[in-house]
Amino acid sequence: MKTEVILINPHTKSHRTAEESLALGYLASTLRKDGNSVAIIDGWLRNLQSFDIVDLIANQYNPSVICITCYRSNIDEVSLLISEIKSRLGDIPIVGGGYGPTFHDEDFLESGMDVVVRGEAECIIASMIESLVHGRTLSAIPGLSFKKDDVTVRTDASKSLVVLDDLPYPSRDELLLSMARKNPVHLCTSRGCNGYCSFCSVNSFYANAKKRERWRQRYIKNIVDEIEYLYQKFGARSFKFVDDSFLEPPRDEKWSYDFANEILKRNLRIKFRTQIRSDRLTLPMAKNLKSCGWFATSIGIENFANSSLKRMGKGASCQNNLQALDILNECEILTQVGLIMFDPHTTMEELRENCEILCRYNWVITKGIFTEMFAADGTAFTNKLIKTGKLQTAPNNQNRCYEVKNSLARRAYSILKKWHKSHAQLYDWVVDSVAAPKVMSAFGYKSVHSLCSQLLAVDLEIFRKSVDHIRSMPEKTDREFVELQISSKRHIYSLIKAEIERIYAKEGLCYDGILNPFL
Ligand code: B12
Numbered sequence: 357m358k359t360e361v362i363l364i365n366p367h368t369k370s371h372r373t374a375e376e377s378l379a380l381g382y383l384a385s386t387l388r389k390d391g392n393s394v395a396i397i398d399g400w401l402r403n404l405q406s407f408d409i410v411d412l413i414a415n416q417y418n419p420s421v422i423c424i425t426c427y428r429s430n431i432d433e434v435s436l437l438i439s440e441i442k443s444r445l446g447d448i449p450i451v452g453g454g455y456g457p458t459f460h461d462e463d464f465l466e467s468g469m470d471v472v473v474r475g476e477a478e479c480i481i482a483s484m485i486e487s488l489v490h491g492r493t494l495s496a497i498p499g500l501s502f503k504k505d506d507v508t509v510r511t512d513a514s515k516s517l518v519v520l521d522d523l524p525y526p527s528r529d530e531l532l533l534s535m536a537r538k539n540p541v542h543l544c545t546s547r548g549c550n551g552y553c554s555f556c557s558v559n560s561f562y563a564n565a566k567k568r569e570r571w572r573q574r575y576i577k578n579i580v581d582e583i584e585y586l587y588q589k590f591g592a593r594s595f596k597f598v599d600d601s602f603l604e605p606p607r608d609e610k611w612s613y614d615f616a617n618e619i620l621k622r623n624l625r626i627k628f629r630t631q632i633r634s635d636r637l638t639l640p641m642a643k644n645l646k647s648c649g650w651f652a653t654s655i656g657i658e659n660f661a662n663s664s665l666k667r668m669g670k671g672a673s674c675q676n677n678l679q680a681l682d683i684l685n686e687c688e689i690l691t692q693v694g695l696i697m698f699d700p701h702t703t704m705e706e707l708r709e710n711c712e713i714l715c716r717y718n719w720v721i722t723k724g725i726f727t728e729m730f731a732a733d734g735t736a737f738t739n740k741l742i743k744t745g746k747l748q749t750a751p752n753n754q755n756r757c758y759e760v761k762n763s764l765a766r767r768a769y770s771i772l773k774k775w776h777k778s779h780a781q782l783y784d785w786v787v788d789s790v791a792a793p794k795v796m797s798a799f800g801y802k803s804v805h806s807l808c809s810q811l812l813a814v815d816l817e818i819f820r821k822s823v824d825h826i827r828s829m830p831e832k833t834d835r836e837f838v839e840l841q842i843s844s845k846r847h848i849y850s851l852i853k854a855e856i857e858r859i860y861a862k863e864g865l866c867y868d869g870i871l872n873p874f875l
């Protein structure tokens with residue numbers, strides 16, 4: 357046996373609910389293949405706070421290295437966990453990775469991590485841990501950040517990316533726990549994306565990926581073998597494909613036919629959910645995928661105004677968006693659209709266009725339609741804001757903000773944000789069951805979908821009224837206007853709350869999210 361390694365997902369305060377971590381699964385199977393002894397502690401899934409996690413380690417393990425997966429948004433929990441580890445277990449090296457540490461390595465080193473791994477890790481994790489425990493230099497290992505004489509050293513990020521078919525299947529130590537929480541089983545069939553959306557950090561995450569490596573896929577047999585293994589060993593029937601973009605060339609109509617055929621041939625009666633781009637989907641593809649269990653997807657619509665899509669660097673046009681939605685509607689796929697309504701250059705005309713189209717496509721599921729573009733680190737959008745001195749730090753330290761330039765659109769942003777905040781927790785609660793998604797009966801999905809439509813209908817009514825209000829009334833009346841709207845709709849939200857409580861009880865679900873910290 358080589359080294360004893362503990363892999364941790366910390367407890368997290370989020371409006372989202374706990375799901376299994378495929379990152380830890382892949383790291384565990386890679387390290388195990390190399391002969392190391394590995395334990396996974398998913399503090400979020402097991403509902404263990406930092407103190408309990410360290411208790412568990414102290415009582416049951418004797419690790420040489422502790423690895424933590426995290427986001428920027430749970431840095432407070434991570435800091436607490438690290439100080440608990442340091443004070444009770446001594447000086448065990450602590451390694452961090454995931455999107456948070458990749459784009460905020462300084463912050464995580466500051467929180468007490470000894471090493472941060474930037475980007476994908478399977479290719480270096482075993483050699484990095486071996487060097488770390490034997491006190492050898494880390495400078496020849498690509499994609500690391502660490503402190504040397506108080507200065508942050510970053511080794512070259514251009515490591516070779518893994519060939520997905522060569523990876524061992526991710527370990528599934530915490531899977532039954534996740535399934536008990538009515539989560540579908542996560543599966544990763546591809547990594548990366550060929551798009552260039554200005555707000556997205558996926559491509560800078562796979563730093564320096566060569567053109568043909570920007571989207572890497574697994575072969576059909578490899579994917580379906582893993583599905584079959586999970587089907588037989590764990591009774592898995594519901595899957596969530598966590599790919600950044602499930603349909604990229606060469607996944608075409610023939611691919612979707614072959615994929616469906618392989619699943620049907622093996623008699624695997626599954627349901628699965630995906631994340632797709634609107635400019636990749638055709639009707640034959642949708643029909644093929646539906647035939648083998650495709651039942652839900654999220655789709656990166658972002659906006660319905662071409663001027664706005666152009667600013668975002670989206671490959672898709674409004675026409676692509678509408679066509680994809682028509683296909684999804686025809687195939688009765690439960691569709692959650694990602695929307696970005698505001699960015700620094702939003703205009704009233706764009707808002708009107710969006711409102712008009714959403715009124716026609718009022719069957720889609722949204723997490724709220726008034727979202728602004730998230731200024732994530734490593735994106736072209738954020739880099740430009742930094743360069744032009746327009747990026748501000750938000751008071752809650754969760755999202756950075758900027759000003760919407762057009763004064764009327766800025767008023768709309770402020771009104772609609774206040775409006776959304778007034779009932780955001782209920783919104784997240786309703787949507788989590790179909791967006792996560794949780795495993796429910798057909799009746800459950802239908803009932804929640806109907807609640808989502810009610811939420812959207814009220815949003816659209818307020819959207820229209822706000823646009824009219826801004827056109828005809830001065831800014832000083834905005835506050836009174838939005839407060840009046842909020843109080844006039846309270847009764848509707850009470851009814852929706854009662855209904856979602858009833859559905860959750862019937863479906864055996866539990867929502868333990870907190871108020872969205874990004875608002
Ligand atoms: C499933 C998922 C979730 C699940 C979490 C499941 C879990 N426990 O991991 C849920 C729904 C809860 C979730 C929540 C959020 N998510 Co999320 N999520 C995903 C998703 C779709 C799949 C993650 C996955 O399994 N990937 C496959 C694995 C194998 O890849 P990986 O996680 O990147 O892990 C590799 C490396 O990162 C690295 N690594 C990861 N951890 C560690 C740890 C160590 C020690 C080391 C060495 C290496 C390492 O090695 C792994 C193997 O190569 C990704 C998109 C994607 N396709 O990755 C978004 C994604 C990661 N999420 C994202 C975001 C923004 C969030 C939220 C902040 C959303 C929100 N507004 O609340 C929250 C944060 C919650 C929190 N913890 O604070 C963004 C991150 C963007 C960014 N720049 O930060 C992504 C990229 C989606 C996107 N395109 O915008 N998410």
Ligand code: SF4
Nearest residue numbers: 549551552553556600
């Ligand atoms: S299509 Fe989606 S995953 Fe691809 S670059 Fe755009 S936002 Fe990112």
